[in-house]
Amino acid sequence: MTSDTTDTPQTVDAPPPADAPTALEFAEAARKLASEKDLETALSSVVKLAVDLGACEFACVTLRRGKDRFETAAPTDERVIQADLLQYEYNQGPCIDALWTNGVYAANDLAHDDRWPQWGPEVAKLGLNSILSVHLFTDRLALGAINMYSATPRTYAVEDLEVARIIAAHASVALARIRVETDLWGAIDSRHLVGQAQGMLIERFNLTSEQAFALLKRYSQQYNIKLNEVASHLVRTRELPGQAIDS
Numbered sequence: 001m002t003s004d005t006t007d008t009p010q011t012v013d014a015p016p017p018a019d020a021p022t023a024l025e026f027a028e029a030a031r032k033l034a035s036e037k038d039l040e041t042a043l044s045s046v047v048k049l050a051v052d053l054g055a056c057e058f059a060c061v062t063l064r065r066g067k068d069r070f071e072t073a074a075p076t077d078e079r080v081i082q083a084d085l086l087q088y089e090y091n092q093g094p095c096i097d098a099l100w101t102n103g104v105y106a107a108n109d110l111a112h113d114d115r116w117p118q119w120g121p122e123v124a125k126l127g128l129n130s131i132l133s134v135h136l137f138t139d140r141l142a143l144g145a146i147n148m149y150s151a152t153p154r155t156y157a158v159e160d161l162e163v164a165r166i167i168a169a170h171a172s173v174a175l176a177r178i179r180v181e182t183d184l185w186g187a188i189d190s191r192h193l194v195g196q197a198q199g200m201l202i203e204r205f206n207l208t209s210e211q212a213f214a215l216l217k218r219y220s221q222q223y224n225i226k227l228n229e230v231a232s233h234l235v236r237t238r239e240l241p242g243q244a245i246d247s
Helices: 023-035 039-052 078-090 094-101 119-125 158-205 209-223 227-237
Strands: 058-064 070-073 104-107 130-137 142-150
Touching: 039 058, 039 070, 039 142, 039 158, 058 078, 058 094, 070 078, 070 094, 078 094, 078 119, 078 142, 094 104, 094 130, 094 142, 104 158, 130 158, 142 158, 158 209, 158 227, 209 227
Parallel strands: none
Antiparallel strands: 058 070, 058 142, 104 130, 130 142
């Protein structure tokens, strides 16, 4: 038996639950996510939001690490780590499909879902019987997926999918912001490091700023290493690659 397909669930006429999250609750959750300063805290807030809003009993985030590597982050239960590791091992499962297809995957009975014939029955043995997986993404980059597990088989209504999408959208914004800020501070640190290295060369060899930068660039090309790595080596060892500048 194949469980309900994500974007066209069969329970379209189901009314929203009485305790469905309000727009105000989502707005407050988004505000909190936007204030998080590091990846681990942001991901923990995402999975807590999913559980608190009743989207699942257990949750985690699958992060894409390179082309074919995945990592489970912020798990709320040991079983979701095992379930995700099985996805990576079998190379099948809703979080991998969601990540690569930019989609939303719902499964209401994992033990009998023929989309993932190896993974589903193994996960059901762990006591996880239904799941919603939603991709996390920017316009240009697949970041990962949020996985929302429940212990009992669960029929997902349209409203459940919309809540999951909103949670994932907030998570994507928070993750993208943290990624951009991390890259920005890394770039700033690199420029600062290169500036330090230029200063050392200016002082020791009586060079202009442009000449010092050209020297760093020449060593970068000669040794086929990045400019900031040449600068780091110089600042750390007081030597350029292959040459002691204090001698």
